[in-house]
Amino acid sequence: MKEHETLEQRLHEQGISRRSFLKFCAAMATMMALPPGSASAIAATLAKVNRPSVIWLSFQECTGCTESLTRSHSPALESLIFDMISLDYHHTLQAASGFAAEQSREDAMKEFHGKYLLLVDGSIPIKDGGVYSTIAGRTNLDMLLEAAKGAAAIVAVGSCAAFGGLPNAQPNPTGAVAVSDLIKDKPIINISGCPPIPAVITGVLAHYLTFGALPALDDRGRPKAFYGETIHDRCYRRPFYDQGKFAKTFDDEGARNGWCLYELGCKGPTTHNACATTKWNGGTSFPIESGHGCIGCSEPKFWDAGSFYAPLPAPTADVASVAKAAAAIGAGAAVAFSALDRAKKNKVQQSREKLTVDDLKGE
């Protein structure tokens, strides 16, 4: 087991200047909307803190979350995450393989029991005992439950771990669920997105290391600093929405003039994320800036919420066929009941006794 030296020592060894480190702390404080002066407090704390052990479990996932984090622009402030923590187990990044890899996870779990951070990406299949995804012969379900026991906190990275994501989409053949569906007794922070913004992962870890607690979360367990507003709220195309100026196709005059992509299926109004402000690829742009609507990837059930290219008002189910069948039923019922009414009327008319002269004579 390697020594868990402090971040300052570690950075010094790598030749990263104190200036770069302070820049990183300032960026983190700004992103998380912390009060002025927090940057120096973060720097002072992070410099002294022991790098915590982190176990990263990858379940039903595509490794896109790891790609997002490691392939961010270079030299990335986000990459400092790997200096802040001691990554003791991560399929994609670890050098060890096979039994050695599993041994490293078990050692870390034993040595830092109750202290390590558990990062999870990917959903967990629970149907048929969880046989649909296994690592080293053990089901994801089994491994998560075991690793969660000794974790100080769990970070669900990506929409699959946070909400079930793509594997959870209808018809969900593997019975995929989110981490929060299985673990109830540990603090869980959801960093949703497909993939999530790298800076968000780093920001949350920096916050945890500095304050020893998770940041303020919304009702979905997501950090409010990043998921407090919708894409629509902060979209630079918002004025066109307010004016009712919508692009009708991806290459019409409206699209070329940068009008709102609402009618082309943008899910920005119902999606909470920081893409419109933090942006991607070192602040280059975000999907809407590239001319494509938001697909709503940081929200639960985003895959089942209708076509990515259907506008928000469009129904997510087939309403036209239902209406046609309903019209046939309504018409059938009207004809049937009218016939019954008519039959009843005729019957009454026929059973009516005719008044005769004899009746009038009476007694």
Add this chain to the structure above:
Amino acid sequence: MEQEMLLWVRGTGLQIAAAVFVVGMVYRMLHLLLLGRKMSLAQPRGSEWSGGLRTMWRRSFVSTKLSARGNFTVIAGFIFHIGFFVTLFFLGQHIALFRAVLGLHWPALPRGVIDISAVLAIGAMVALLVHRFVDPVKRLLSDYQDYLTWALSFLPLLTGFMLLRKIGFDYITLLTLHIASVEMLLVAAPFTKLAHMFSTFISRWYNGAVNGFKGINI
């Protein structure tokens, strides 16, 4: 939770509402028409069709001097109906819905015009409700259905306006409430006086046709 609720009102909820609305409305209107009328054996003095169609059009213009309803009800009623239809059929977002369901689309009106039409409709509805409370005759004539149908027509307008202008709640909550309120309106429409959205033209035609048959040209 709110994403699941939005998904439900956009999917299953809308299917249920559409099914109830179409079954109920087709049944009621067709049943009405199939009741038929006794054939008149009299010699017709004019055309039923021309009289019927004329009255369908002419009843849209009420002479406040001849109507017992009074200026206020007629004018506020007009403002509400026009504002409601302009908002319903000429807001870009609504046209996107019609396009998705019916395949038909037409140009939208500018957002400023829609804002005005929505505010006029909302204002007229509030005024009509106040008048219903204040006017002793109207108050006596009103039953629970009048207030129910008022609320069912008012809520989509109110939530829709709040959604466009970002008032009160967040977008997802307001969009869910807006769609849900429209679905409640659709479900209740065939079974309440809201059925007048279709039956009003049938009854106008009927009145006109009776007069047309008798050769009365009004």
